[in-house]
Amino acid sequence: MDATVFEQIRLMLWDVDGVLTNGDIFISAEGESFKQFNVKDGVAVALLAKHGVKTGVLSGKQSPALSKRCEQLGLDIVMTGIHNKIAALSAICKELSITPKQVAYIGDDVIDLEVMRHVALTFAPADAHMLIKNEADVVTQASGGRGVAREAAEHLLMSRGLSMDEVYKPLMDAWNATVVVQ
Template sequence: MARPDLRAQVELVLFDVDGVLTDGTLLIGPEGEALKPFNVRDGVAVGLLRQHGIKSGVLSAKSSQPLITRASQLGMDVIKIGFNRKLEAIEQIAEEWGIAAERIGFVGDDIIDIPVMRRVGVSYAPADAHPLVLETADRITRAPGGRGVAREVAEDLLAAKGLGQAEMYAHMLEDEDAMRRLVQ
């Protein structure tokens, strides 16, 4: 049975990190520090969501300083990391923010994400997600993980609210400072 399309009602979008905001590659430096390659398009997505009144955040089973740094740089509203039981985290987030789970969007790519995808109002998966995740997702992006998935999700949610691309990006097209801030 198909789920109702709740994209236009989403108030908060949460992103898994490895395989969604990154391509899943983990680089280990000589001191053992983890490095994560993020895509600048996804930074634009967070600003785009914020501009149109949608909160954003990360929900990851792993914790790393690069992730905390990037999420903070982007001004994400929710940073929940180190949660192996993501479904419990969703319930906490919904309660803390006063947002019904049905008004939360989630983007995941692996088996651990499936319970969350079933619980939230709308779920997305990158094109290269695990086959069971692809079966579960309400929407599948054209982009693979780490290649602009968040940007595609942001545009899809705003389109569901009736905005065309020119309307989505009007604030950037008219304000060079805003454009510079969003692509940092």
Template sequence: MPGTYRGPVRLVLFDVDGVLTDGILHISGDGECFKNFNAKDGVAIALLRTHGINCGIISGKASRSLDYRARELKLEIIVTDCHNKLIAYNDIKYKLNLTHEQIVFVGDDIIDLPVMKAVGVSYAPCDAHELVRNQASHITISPGGHGVAREVAEHILQQGGLSLEESYQRLLSEWGRHEAKQ
């Protein structure tokens, strides 16, 4: 059927700092952390969801700004303050009854390497650590915090048999129903 995603991916997991953000932490005098998120990545989450692909985060850090953004995007998987991402990944994989080939991970720093080695496909932003770029299946043109998730989403859908235009048709026709957030 034309316009139907036919790829194996069922879940995309993102690191946060350096992937969904530029990695710069703004910390107030009382320790509150502020992060810069890119609106394009919010659309990417909605885009993947319209094709039956769930999304989540596995982050080494926790903050109120991250919690807010994760709730706003209605992410299916939210793991923060995670010191061993491979354990979290394996737990998610087991609970959702998925194979490695059905999961994509996007990471940028050395803490992400064990998960990147475990998943079927991995992505790294172009400004990721060299060891991470060497491990990644794909390297984005975008640096962290500048639309990495959007680039990853479009690539996954194109690898799954959709043109760029077909990728967005369903999202555009169902925009209100998915409550897409930029």
């Protein structure tokens, strides 16, 4: 893939279940009670921010647990309970004054195919549905809920020609002055 694609990315969006989580849903009589997230993905948000890339979630699901995690991470875009992801993508691009060709997206299941076909760069977790892995530009080594976002963030930034040390330098320089939510 042409390096300019990686350089043009201004927003990385994630699906949630199966990407930021392993896809398990814990439901009590009151509804979905909690989700399990990976701290590595929290670092991805801070890392991308230090390199001028905005972050967000675009999810069909909505829950208090997801809202709380998004709040903790300080994501730029939080769109949950979305049934038309293409319309949501269009609204996000308009809000940020970017085009879909400046967006990277990570999805894991067939509902994500349409979005993946509209953005510049796509990732899939190692355990994503085969149709998603076939569509993705990059399939991570990590499975859903196991650091997929962080692996994708590192891949994006290193594909811009940065070494791993250069990828982390801005974050490490500010580590003590910045609260990094993991």
